[in-house]
Amino acid sequence: MGEIRYVDTRGAVKEPMEFTEAVVHGLAPGGGLFVPEEIPALSLEDICGLAELPYAQRAARIYRAFGVDLTDAQLGEITTGAYGANFDDERICPMTSLPGDVHMLELWHGPTSAFKDMALQCLPRFFSTSAAELRARGKLSDKHMILVATSGDTGKAALEGFCDVDGVSIGVMYPDGGVSDIQFKQMATQRGSNVRVWGVRGNFDDCQTGAKTVFDDDAFAKSLHDEYQIALSSANSINWGRLMPQIVYYVSAYAQLVADGKVERGTQIDVCVPTGNFGNILAAYYARRMGTPIRRLLCASNENRVLTDFINTGTYDISDREFVKTPSPSMDILVSSNLERQLFELTGRDSAAIAGWMTDLKQSRRFKVDRDTFAGMRELYSADSVDNAECLETIREVFERDGYLMDPHTAVAYKVAERLREDDVPVVVASTAHWAKFGNNVYRALHGIALDEELPGEVSALTGCELNKLIARETGVDNVPFGLSELDDLPIRFTEVIDGNADAIKEAVCAFLEFRG
Numbered sequence: 001m002g003e004i005r006y007v008d009t010r011g012a013v014k015e016p017m018e019f020t021e022a023v024v025h026g027l028a029p030g031g032g033l034f035v036p037e038e039i040p041a042l043s044l045e046d047i048c049g050l051a052e053l054p055y056a057q058r059a060a061r062i063y064r065a066f067g068v069d070l071t072d073a074q075l076g077e078i079t080t081g082a083y084g085a086n087f088d089d090e091r092i093c094p095m096t097s098l099p100g101d102v103h104m105l106e107l108w109h110g111p112t113s114a115f116k117d118m119a120l121q122c123l124p125r126f127f128s129t130s131a132a133e134l135r136a137r138g139k140l141s142d143k144h145m146i147l148v149a150t151s152g153d154t155g156k157a158a159l160e161g162f163c164d165v166d167g168v169s170i171g172v173m174y175p176d177g178g179v180s181d182i183q184f185k186q187m188a189t190q191r192g193s194n195v196r197v198w199g200v201r202g203n204f205d206d207c208q209t210g211a212k213t214v215f216d217d218d219a220f221a222k223s224l225h226d227e228y229q230i231a232l233s234s235a236n237s238i239n240w241g242r243l244m245p246q247i248v249y250y251v252s253a254y255a256q257l258v259a260d261g262k263v264e265r266g267t268q269i270d271v272c273v274p275t276g277n278f279g280n281i282l283a284a285y286y287a288r289r290m291g292t293p294i295r296r297l298l299c300a301s302n303e304n305r306v307l308t309d310f311i312n313t314g315t316y317d318i319s320d321r322e323f324v325k326t327p328s329p330s331m332d333i334l335v336s337s338n339l340e341r342q343l344f345e346l347t348g349r350d351s352a353a354i355a356g357w358m359t360d361l362k363q364s365r366r367f368k369v370d371r372d373t374f375a376g377m378r379e380l381y382s383a384d385s386v387d388n389a390e391c392l393e394t395i396r397e398v399f400e401r402d403g404y405l406m407d408p409h410t411a412v413a414y415k416v417a418e419r420l421r422e423d424d425v426p427v428v429v430a431s432t433a434h435w436a437k438f439g440n441n442v443y444r445a446l447h448g449i450a451l452d453e454e455l456p457g458e459v460s461a462l463t464g465c466e467l468n469k470l471i472a473r474e475t476g477v478d479n480v481p482f483g484l485s486e487l488d489d490l491p492i493r494f495t496e497v498i499d500g501n502a503d504a505i506k507e508a509v510c511a512f513l514e515f516r517g
């Protein structure tokens with residue numbers, strides 16, 4: 001048990017750590033990201049054999065391969081808890097096949113209807129089990145508070161995942177007025193005794209910068225430790241315990257396609273992923289490294305196309321790039337933190353090169369990789385971007401042709417897959433949100449109303465839930481998940497709005513911890 005241990009991308013961890021420690025630390029000392037010492041390989045037989053197991057056991061197999069230092073009983077409890085009746089489909093992430101050998105991998109059947117659930121139903125369980133293990137081994141005394149800055153999807157998925165988890169509290173900050181009615185109600189109605197939600201005056205960048213300043217404040221960390229025996233931690237996708245669960249569904253999807261007779265065993269497939277922080281597509285890369293027959297990774301961007309430009313030029317440049325608002329807000333991002341893990345792997349694990357590029361990025365807002373790294377990347381990745389109008393057109397086109405309704409993030413990936421794939425190669429498209437999470441933009445798509453046009457008065461007066469009902473009625477695809485359709489009937493628990501500066505955030509954190517006692 002536990003053969004593979006964890007090192008970091010910037011070479012600061014001298015003695016490799018066990019999985020449990022990497023999960024509880026989240027970020028390595030020095031700012032690097034944890035990665036496994038080596039990538040485990042599975043035979044094609046092992047991979048295809050997964051199709052005979054329920055999803056929870058498929059996950060346990062993959063986690064075991066990555067050297068997770070927990071017992072079979074602990075791992076079994078984590079995976080059956082994470083992937084059970086909290087999903088609305090017992091296959092957990094079923095696939096819908098569309099004409100042209102396109103297979104939509106639906107990652108939104110979890111409690112909050114976005115793909116973040118695939119990881120955030122598991123990470124809190126990893127976290128509390130690992131923390132308990134470390135306490136038992138005398139390596140940890142504090143309890144934890146998770147602090148999350150969100151543009152919408154991550155906050156709710158993290159709240160739902162950490163709700164009522166032992167030894168952990170969670171506080172989420174979102175930009176006040178900057179999330180949809182559905183996203184606001186999902187967070188503001190969150191149940192649980194260990195949760196708190198704050199609106200922040202400002203945009204998502206303000207939330208994130210504020211949170212980062214608080215995380216980096218050593219004096220504050222010391223006072224939380226002295227006064228409350230609490231350590232701050234983060235739930236974003238830099239944590240290996242959040243990335244690893246995402247590898248499972250790519251390996252599992254291949255096994256399923258073979259079992260269903262849709263792909264011949266051993267035939268290569270392409271995978272296309274709507275990309276923001278580079279976590280989801282990086283998981284597909286690791287699935288490929290483990291032996292899943294994946295030919296190319298297709299990276300789909302919206303109008304914030306920094307990753308597409310990077311893959312096509314080898315230069316990552318945000319020195320002169322405006323943040324654009326799009327119908328796919330969870331991909332509106334300039335700094336993609338998981339790219340660092342990909343570069344680490346492509347350079348043959350050269351932590352000095354990574355540290356140098358990350359310093360360039362911090363100082364001059366750009367970096368350029370060397371020729372070999374660029375060539376390695378071009379061998380694996382193709383990338384393209386989709387503009388706002390094309391995104392909405394794609395939703396309408398696919399609905400009218402195939403009767404399949406997609407959310408705007410998924411539509412970006414669908415369009416890029418159509419452009420970049422080769423005809424005889426089956427393609428799996430990561431479908432990352434249920435359409436009803438983004439009903440407003442889906443309504444626009446179906447009615448040909450551009451983003452900057454007003455919705456008709458009677459439509460703009462509807463709540464998010466009411467609008468979804470209208471869309472379901474008009475299209476006949478009446479599958480709005482319960483968690484989204486009940487929102488108007490739940491009591492609003494959290495309405496506090498705070499300033500986005502570090503002092504205001506610290507004050508809110510302390511008030512919450514004081515309240516919890």
Ligand SMILES: *Cc1c(COP(=O)(O)O)cnc(C)c1O
Nearest residue numbers: 276277278279280330409432433
């Ligand atoms: C988070 C998110 C993405 C982007 O995923 P990354 O792992 O950050 O690249 C895409 N679509 C939806 C709906 C999301 O919530």
